[in-house]
Amino acid sequence: QVQLVESGGGLVQAGDSLRLSCAASGRTFYNPRMGWFRQAPGKEREFVAVISSYGTSTYYADSVKGRFTISRDNAKNTVYLQMNSLKPGDTAVYYCAAESGSSWPPKTAVSYDYWGQGTQVTVSS
Secondary structure: OEEEEEEOOEEEEOOOOEEEEEEEEEOOOOOOEEEEEEEOOOOOOEEEEEEOOOOOOEEEOOOOOOOEEEEEEOOOOEEEEEEOOOOHHHOEEEEEEEEOOOOOOOOOHHHOOEEOOOEEEEEEO
């Protein structure tokens, strides 16, 4: 089992930045691929970004490419999502998730084994 806890969400204005963190505990020694997803009210959960086990590869949704950066610190069992130039359309609950498959990039929610509880990000115009 892997437990994931997100933090860092909040209310910001358009153009501001936020950094989300996802702390992992439990069976983390296998360094799973880690992804971020988000879900806005009335919408399906959508893929945001993913990072490989040792951080050598990343992949982003087109909607956040160039604005968001995913990173990880395996010594701290923590994954980050740096979000810059935030837009009202980025408003959502953001979830981190752990995945141990082999295909790349893992962009579908069903590929992920463990999920955090989510953190709210609200961007005002």
